[in-house]
Amino acid sequence: MTFGKAVWTVLSCDTMVAILATFMSIVIARIITGKYSHRLGRNKGFLVEFSLIVPQGILFTTVASAYIHYFVGLLIIFLLIYILWTRALSRAKTRREFDLGSRPLCLTVVRALTHLITAVCILAIDFKSFHRPYRKSRKFGATLMDTGIGLFVLTMGLVSRRSRNWVDIRRCALRSTLPLIVLGFVRIYYNRLLKFEQDEHEYGRHMNAFFTLGITKLIGSVLSLVARTDAQLFPMACGLLLTHQLCLSFGYLSPIVMEHYFPRTTLLFANREGIFSLPGFFAIYLLSICFSRWLVRNTLLSYQEMLRKLRDLLLISLSCWLLMAAAHYIVGVARVTCNLGYVIWMCAISITMITLTVFICDFCIDSVISDTLISTVKDLDKLEGRETVPTYIICEALNMNGLTFFLLANLLLSGIKYFLSPESRSSITSLLILFIYMLITTHLICQLNRRGIRIA
Numbered sequence: 381m382t383f384g385k386a387v388w389t390v391l392s393c394d395t396m397v398a399i400l401a402t403f404m405s406i407v408i409a410r411i412i413t414g415k416y417s418h419r420l421g422r423n424k425g426f427l428v429e430f431s432l433i434v435p436q437g438i439l440f441t442t443v444a445s446a447y448i449h450y451f452v453g454l455l456i457i458f459l460l461i462y463i464l465w466t467r468a469l470s471r472a473k474t475r476r477e478f479d480l481g482s483r484p485l486c487l488t489v490v491r492a493l494t495h496l497i498t499a500v501c502i503l504a505i506d507f508k509s510f511h512r513p514y515r516k517s518r519k520f521g522a523t524l525m526d527t528g529i530g531l532f533v534l535t536m537g538l539v540s541r542r543s544r545n546w547v548d549i550r551r552c553a554l555r556s557t558l559p560l561i562v563l564g565f566v567r568i569y570y571n572r573l574l575k576f577e578q579d580e581h582e583y584g585r586h587m588n589a590f591f592t593l594g595i596t597k598l599i600g601s602v603l604s605l606v607a608r609t610d611a612q613l614f615p616m617a618c619g620l621l622l623t624h625q626l627c628l629s630f631g632y633l634s635p636i637v638m639e640h641y642f643p644r645t646t647l648l649f650a651n652r653e654g655i656f657s658l659p660g661f662f663a664i665y666l667l668s669i670c671f672s673r674w675l676v677r678n679t680l681l682s683y684q685e686m687l688r689k690l691r692d693l694l695l696i697s698l699s700c701w702l703l704m705a706a707a708h709y710i711v712g713v714a715r716v717t718c719n720l721g722y723v724i725w726m727c728a729i730s731i732t733m734i735t736l737t738v739f740i741c742d743f744c745i746d747s748v749i750s751d752t753l754i755s756t757v758k759d760l761d762k763l764e765g766r767e768t769v770p771t772y773i774i775c776e777a778l779n780m781n782g783l784t785f786f787l788l789a790n791l792l793l794s795g796i797k798y799f800l801s802p803e804s805r806s807s808i809t810s811l812l813i814l815f816i817y818m819l820i821t822t823h824l825i826c827q828l829n830r831r832g833i834r835i836a
């Protein structure tokens with residue numbers, strides 16, 4: 381494969397289009413709920429957001445996958461018309477400042493995207509109507525489901541901080557790692573109890589996503605303790621990643637994982653996919669902490685400062701895609717080993733989504749909506765006695781209780797697989813099951829957020 385063909389393969393990847401479909405739906409939901417937020421109650425606000433965001437995610441991973449490019453194209457055209465019609469760019473110029481906040485919206489949206497897409501896919505794959513090219517790759521590949529664990533680790537790092545002392549490590553072990561490890565063992569127990577088969581080519585015979593997340597959180601926190609500043613995390617992560625790739629390219633690590641030369645007779649080789657991919661996930665975690673610290677270093681920005689921030693984000697994003705194309709050409713992209721190409725791919729996707737969110741939502745849409753609300757509610761007495769409805773209801777709820785949502789989705793998934801035999805269901809029935817499953821999980825998480833309850 382030539383480098384030019386590698387670039388085209390990366391840029392035309394169906395995975396990015398699938399992610400953009402959900403992202404653009406979130407943007408449209410923001411436009412509509414933002415415009416009518418003074419008229420919507422919380423329940424109506426949730427239903428509007430759910431109707432605009434979730435059903436398309438179900439349809440375009442199953443029966444309507446062939447039309448996803450047209451859908452994304454239409455939404456992009458709609459968004460461009462909206463920006464021109466509302467003079468969003470001109471309104472942004474008149475704003476005194478842009479407040480991204482200590483927990484920027486872009487991080488919330490990226491985390492919500494990860495949870496929503498993963499929740500749909502982990503159940504949809506059991507139905508015959510699932511779009512098979514989205515399945516996880518066993519060796520090399522860059523499919524939609526390959527993004528799951530990588531983006532989970534990355535978003536975990538985006539909302540984490542560099543450890544300052546061993547007190548931080550102990551807190552991390554008790555509050556984050558221990559619950560994840562326990563959930564990993566619970567997953568093993570329920571798989572055996574319900575006699576569910578686990579694909580050994582994903583993480584191994586015993587390991588699963590919970591173990592990967594828990595171990596990465598703990599070891600990543602210990603590694604971050606070595607760095608004296610946030611900036612030092614970048615060379616540390618790069619050194620770790622390059623060492624990992626050298627072991628894959630010139631050692632026996634890649635053949636052990638990819639070619640299955642060794643039987644799964646020991647704990648190490650039985651879980652070789654999960655164990656030997658860990659250094660790459662450590663690198664993702666450290667890189668995401670470093671990036672998020674840079675992003676929130678200055679969140680109250682003037683117009684010119686906002687333009688510079690957008691320019692820097694765009695340059696970083698483009699650089700990641702070029703590096704991704706080069707890595708795809710030289711070493712390939714492999715989730716099972718979390719190699720150099722996979723790590724850069726995760727960075728490229730997440731930074732692209734962050735850049736788009738900052739430009740579309742923080743820079744354009746919020747400039748329009750803030751002016752609209754001011755003109756709509758000139759008399760403040762009109763707000764008296766009226767419930768203030770937040771926007772991004774689903775995204776904020778997922779950001780508050782992401783692990784709870786993922787756990788709830790897995791519990792419902794187990795029940796559906798055990799009682800409803802999804803592999804034998806028709807397309808219409810599968811869509812109905814997926815719709816109800818997503819409605820229950822998102823509604824319960826939104827109810828927890830509405831009551832101010834944060835579990836995990």
